[in-house]
Amino acid sequence: MSNTIEISLRPTDGTLLDQHDVLLLDLDGVVYVGPDAVPHAAEALRGAVRAGRRLGFITNNASRPPETVAAHLRELDVPAADEDVVNSAQAAADHLAGRLPAGSPVLLVGTTGLRVALEDVGLRPTHERHEAVAVVQGFSPDLGWRDLAEATHAVRAGLPWIATNLDATVPTPGGPAPGNGLLVDLVARAAGRGPDVVCGKPERALFDAAVQRLGAQRALVVGDRLDTDLQGARTAGLAGLLVLTGVTGVRELLAAAPHERPTHVGHDLRSLADVHPGVAVVREQDTVSASCRGAEVTVDPHGLRVPGGEAGPDGLDVLRAAAVAVWAAADDGHALTGDDLTAGVRTVTDSLRRPG
Numbered sequence: 001m002s003n004t005i006e007i008s009l010r011p012t013d014g015t016l017l018d019q020h021d022v023l024l025l026d027l028d029g030v031v032y033v034g035p036d037a038v039p040h041a042a043e044a045l046r047g048a049v050r051a052g053r054r055l056g057f058i059t060n061n062a063s064r065p066p067e068t069v070a071a072h073l074r075e076l077d078v079p080a081a082d083e084d085v086v087n088s089a090q091a092a093a094d095h096l097a098g099r100l101p102a103g104s105p106v107l108l109v110g111t112t113g114l115r116v117a118l119e120d121v122g123l124r125p126t127h128e129r130h131e132a133v134a135v136v137q138g139f140s141p142d143l144g145w146r147d148l149a150e151a152t153h154a155v156r157a158g159l160p161w162i163a164t165n166l167d168a169t170v171p172t173p174g175g176p177a178p179g180n181g182l183l184v185d186l187v188a189r190a191a192g193r194g195p196d197v198v199c200g201k202p203e204r205a206l207f208d209a210a211v212q213r214l215g216a217q218r219a220l221v222v223g224d225r226l227d228t229d230l231q232g233a234r235t236a237g238l239a240g241l242l243v244l245t246g247v248t249g250v251r252e253l254l255a256a257a258p259h260e261r262p263t264h265v266g267h268d269l270r271s272l273a274d275v276h277p278g279v280a281v282v283r284e285q286d287t288v289s290a291s292c293r294g295a296e297v298t299v300d301p302h303g304l305r306v307p308g309g310e311a312g313p314d315g316l317d318v319l320r321a322a323a324v325a326v327w328a329a330a331d332d333g334h335a336l337t338g339d340d341l342t343a344g345v346r347t348v349t350d351s352l353r354r355p356g
């Protein structure tokens with residue numbers, strides 16, 4: 001018995017940019033990494049704006065206020081107005097403003113961006129645990145043990161605890177480093193309970209706010225993380241482009257769970273101007289075959305093979321076919337694991353190239 005279906009990775013009519021009016025862009029690992037622009041990002045985004053598209057910058061990183069982020073983007077030649085930046089600190093502050101009287105003192109476990117967001121909605125950030133009526137925790141590179149201890153005491157005392165996001169890592173020029181999720185986890189383990197509310201990606205609040213603010217009809221989420229950007233896109237019912245300039249590589253993409261799979265994959269933001277292919281899948285007993293233009297990949301109990309190795313115009317067609325084949329096999333109860341996954345990742349990685 002065999003059947004052919006289209007799963008995940010969607011074909012576009014024309015370019016990806018042709019199909020969307022607003023781009024909801026993640027920042028770290030998509031537009032910049034630390035202080036530096038991701039190669040080709042600024043040029044691609046200027047092209048999108050010239051073509052009449054609006055840009056929204058959607059970030060879980062609450063350590064800097066939107067004006068600072070927008071100024072940084074403009075320094076990198078990315079067209080950005082202050083109000084185009086929406087972060088999880090704003091979402092957290094909005095949430096607290098909806099449940100506390102104006103002027104309420106909130107224990108601030110975070111940095112400038114979170115402080116400004118609280119002040120903007122009429123709340124009073126404090127470092128005095130004894131006067132606080134709630135705790136808000138966001139990423140800061142300057143958090144110390146004393147801050148985490150104060151947060152723990154407040155959380156143990158039963159104060160409402162809002163986390164801006166649960167990203168496990170933040171990208172840095174030297175590689176991934178501990179993110180807010182791990183710092184929240186330290187407090188949770190010490191206090192014996194988790195946060196009451198999480199505001200950032202993959203929760204949909206941030207996307208909903210951005211869609212509303214930018215008046216989007218057909219928004220495209222662009223991100224480098226499966227467990228925040230792409231899962232959030234699915235949660236919010238939006239198409240999602242994964243770019244390979246951040247924390248997600250071939251291995252992570254192949255191992256993606258159903259709820260975090262992207263609808264499109266590109267090397268970097270230049271792929272906004274590409275026509276994206278779909279992937280066709282055929283399942284026969286314990287073998288899955290997937291084809292993407294001239295690329296063909298099979299996954300069976302012996303592992304992953306590439307009978308058709310045409311990488312296509314952007315060099316990613318083998319990766320696309322492999323991802324969908326591995327996902328379909330996993331969904332059928334034959335996940336590629338261990339040495340088989342490692343060998344498959346090596347085979348697919350060898351196929352990657354981008355002309356120019």
Ligand SMILES: [Mg+2]
Nearest residue numbers: 026028029224
């Ligand atoms: Mg990112």
